[in-house]
Amino acid sequence: MEEITCNIHMHTTYSDGFGTYSTIIDAAAQAGLDVVIITDHNVWVNGLEGYYSRGKKRVLVLTGEEVHNQDRFPQKNHMLVLGAESEVAIYASVPQELIDTIHQKGGLSFLAHPDEVALELVHEDDISWVDWETAGYTGFELWNNFSELKTVSHTPFQLLLNVLDPSRIATSPSKATLERWDSLLTQGRHLSVIGGADAHALRFKIGPITKTIFPYQYHFSAINNHLLLPEPLSGNLQQDKKMIYNSLAKGSSFIGYDLPASTRGFTFSISNEEYIANPGDTITLFRGATIQVKLPAPAEINLIKDGVLLYSSRRLDHLAYPITEPGAYRVECKTEFMGKLRGWIYSNPIYVVKEN
Numbered sequence: 211m212e213e214i215t216c217n218i219h220m221h222t223t224y225s226d227g228f229g230t231y232s233t234i235i236d237a238a239a240q241a242g243l244d245v246v247i248i249t250d251h252n253v254w255v256n257g258l259e260g261y262y263s264r265g266k267k268r269v270l271v272l273t274g275e276e277v278h279n280q281d282r283f284p285q286k287n288h289m290l291v292l293g294a295e296s297e298v299a300i301y302a303s304v305p306q307e308l309i310d311t312i313h314q315k316g317g318l319s320f321l322a323h324p325d326e327v328a329l330e331l332v333h334e335d336d337i338s339w340v341d342w343e344t345a346g347y348t349g350f351e352l353w354n355n356f357s358e359l360k361t362v363s364h365t366p367f368q369l370l371l372n373v374l375d376p377s378r379i380a381t382s383p384s385k386a387t388l389e390r391w392d393s394l395l396t397q398g399r400h401l402s403v404i405g406g407a408d409a410h411a412l413r414f415k416i417g418p419i420t421k422t423i424f425p426y427q428y429h430f431s432a433i434n435n436h437l438l439l440p441e442p443l444s445g446n447l448q449q450d451k452k453m454i455y456n457s458l459a460k461g462s463s464f465i466g467y468d469l470p471a472s473t474r475g476f477t478f479s480i481s482n483e484e485y486i487a488n489p490g491d492t493i494t495l496f497r498g499a500t501i502q503v504k505l506p507a508p509a510e511i512n513l514i515k516d517g518v519l520l521y522s523s524r525r526l527d528h529l530a531y532p533i534t535e536p537g538a539y540r541v542e543c544k545t546e547f548m549g550k551l552r553g554w555i556y557s558n559p560i561y562v563v564k565e566n
């Protein structure tokens with residue numbers, strides 16, 4: 211299996227971001243990312259996808275879209291659309307129709323920042339998903355870096371500190387979204403999650419000074435998706451795009467908060483006598499199976515089955531755990547950073563089923 215890093219959810223001057231595709235490619239190459247997926251608001255930008263080189267580093271740029279109903283007030287229901295390969299913003303007023311259309315076009319639909327809080331200090335509403343009767347979406351954006359600013363800024367002073375130093379922000383995905391995900395997994399649903407930057411590279415001008423806050427460089431070293439591909443990227447756009455979107459759809463990936471320490475090399479598998487399953491896979495329980503977890507550095511490891519904490523360790527870099535029950539198993543790891551225990555790794559689930 212080939213592990214690649216992929217940052218998802220960013221805005222450019224095609225919508226309300228302040229950087230261009232070129233700024234993003236520079237920052238991605240500098241951060242050592244393999245893939246970026248740009249998702250401007252309500253516009254699918256065609257013709258810019260491809261491989262770009264900066265020095266010795268090659269970055270694959272893919273273009274999706276973040277769609278919402280622009281006639282709805284307050285604003286709700288943001289949807290990250292990947293791989294639909296055409297404009298779908300015209301369907302945004304009926305969320306179910308939007309989801310169905312995306313899937314008819316072979317695309318993926320991730321509910322963006324599904325459980326946000328408002329940031330009263332600057333009169334920013336929460337832009338949560340509210341049409342929960344909808345079905346058939348691919349999954350959730352479990353952890354949105356920019357959206358978490360709203361959760362962790364309770365006073366004007368905190369807000370100022372967080373804006374000046376974004377590395378203070380990321381603590382954990384939304385607890386409400388984690389619970390929602392676990393509840394759906396417990397009902398037997400297969401639901402993949404991604405981490406999103408929601409990068410805008412906002413630019414402020416105060417007198418002669420222009421300052422970029424939340425620059426792309428920051429986001430690209432923070433919340434990334436580590437995709438586990440069946441083979442290395444070939445350099446062929448269509449072939450690689452298909453492999454990347456298949457991996458995101460299935461959940462062959464984990465979310466890594468790479469700022470405290472790189473999460474590259476994390477593995478989570480479940481093996482029976484015949485087969486080794488990785489995130490996103492389904493495996494049959496014969497008499498039993500064994501979970502194996504390996505971390506690139508010691509951290510708190512939490513093993514969760516159908517929303518229930520099975521096991522928690524402090525500061526281990528490996529774990530082997532025998533299981534005898536079917537269910538959706540996933541791993542959360544936490545590590546200390548800037549004086550706080552923070553979420554570090556969130557794996558997609560491995561689905562364990564009974565023998566027929």
Ligand SMILES: [Zn+2]
Nearest residue numbers: 276288322337
């Ligand atoms: Zn959004």
Ligand SMILES: [Zn+2]
Nearest residue numbers: 219221276408
């Ligand atoms: Zn966004």
